Amino acid sequence: MSLLRSASTFVLTAVGLAVVAQAQPGKLIPGEAEITPMIARVEQAIQQYKPLLNQEEIQLGADAVANDRKIEASLEVAVENLKSDPLEFNGPLGFAFFQGLEDASRNAALCASSAFMQAESQIKKGNTTRASSLHHLAERCLDVSALLHTISENAGYLYIRYADSEKQIAIQNAKMLEECTDMLKKYDTSPIKPLQ
Numbered sequence: 001m002s003l004l005r006s007a008s009t010f011v012l013t014a015v016g017l018a019v020v021a022q023a024q025p026g027k028l029i030p031g032e033a034e035i036t037p038m039i040a041r042v043e044q045a046i047q048q049y050k051p052l053l054n055q056e057e058i059q060l061g062a063d064a065v066a067n068d069r070k071i072e073a074s075l076e077v078a079v080e081n082l083k084s085d086p087l088e089f090n091g092p093l094g095f096a097f098f099q100g101l102e103d104a105s106r107n108a109a110l111c112a113s114s115a116f117m118q119a120e121s122q123i124k125k126g127n128t129t130r131a132s133s134l135h136h137l138a139e140r141c142l143d144v145s146a147l148l149h150t151i152s153e154n155a156g157y158l159y160i161r162y163a164d165s166e167k168q169i170a171i172q173n174a175k176m177l178e179e180c181t182d183m184l185k186k187y188d189t190s191p192i193k194p195l196q
Contacts, residue, residue, distance in 0.1 A: 028161050028162075028164055028165035028168070029090055029161065029162055029165045030089060030090060030158040030159075030161055030162055031087075032086045032087065034158060035082065035086040035087070035089045035158065036086050038151065038154055038155060038158070039079055039082050039083055039086065041151050041154075042075065042079055042101070042151055043079055045104075045144065045147050045148050045151060046072065046075060046076060046079070048143075048144050048147070049072055049104065049108065049144050049148070050072060052108070052111070052137075052140055052141060052144055053065050053068055053069055053072060055137055055140070056068070056111050056115075056137065056141070059115065059118075059133065059134060059137050060111070060114055060115065060118065060137075064111070064114065067107065068104070068107045068108075068111070071100055071103045071104050071107060072104065074096075074100050075097075075100045075101070075104060078093060078096060078097045078100060081093060082097065089155075089158065089159070089162070090162045091162075094155070094158070094159045094162060095159060097155060098152060098155040098156050098159050101148055101149075101151055101152035101155055102149075102152045104148045105145050105146075105148035105149040105152055106145075108141045108142075108144045108145035108148060109141070109142070109145040111137070111138075111141035111145075112138045112139075112141035112142040112145060113138075115134045115135070115137040115138035115141060116134075116135070116138045118134050119131045119132075119134035119135045119138060122134060
């Protein structure tokens with residue numbers, strides 16, 4: 001009878017510890033209320049970024065945008081997946097999403113740099129119309145780069161919170177396992193000897 005009571009106590013304690021371990025870090029994990037607005041902001045940024053890629057291709061050449069188009073397409077796929085299930089951000093998709101935002105921001109900044117350099121070259125040649133067009137492209141690239149960078153900072157912050165909460169859950173689960181093991185060691189689980 002005491003073995004049954006000990007087993008019951010063990011199970012109840014283990015379940016209680018598991019609930020506590022899962023409940024506390026849950027406050028840190030980003031929820032839909034934080035992820036959904038970020039996804040909407042990325043959609044708006046993509047709507048600014050896509051036509052910019054067309055202008056960049058016209059002004060700077062197809063080679064300048066080949067990688068940018070791949071990144072933009074992968075961001076669109078990530079956005080569609082996150083729109084259907086925002087909590088997928090809390091996993092590998094969130095990291096890929098963050099990385100895509102960083103890459104797009106960096107590429108838009110490179111677009112601005114290239115356009116500014118070519119604008120300067122056109123000014124030296126006396127081609128002010130072309131220089132003005134390149135300067136306008138550079139400014140738009142800088143604007144989109146700043147927007148994407150701001151969103152990527154938010155995504156990075158949310159992803160760090162997710163990673164930290166996963167770490168806390170792992171630590172608490174290891175502690176719970178250790179406590180359960182210690183509890184089992186306290187109880188004598190050797191077979192009951194028959195009375196003589």
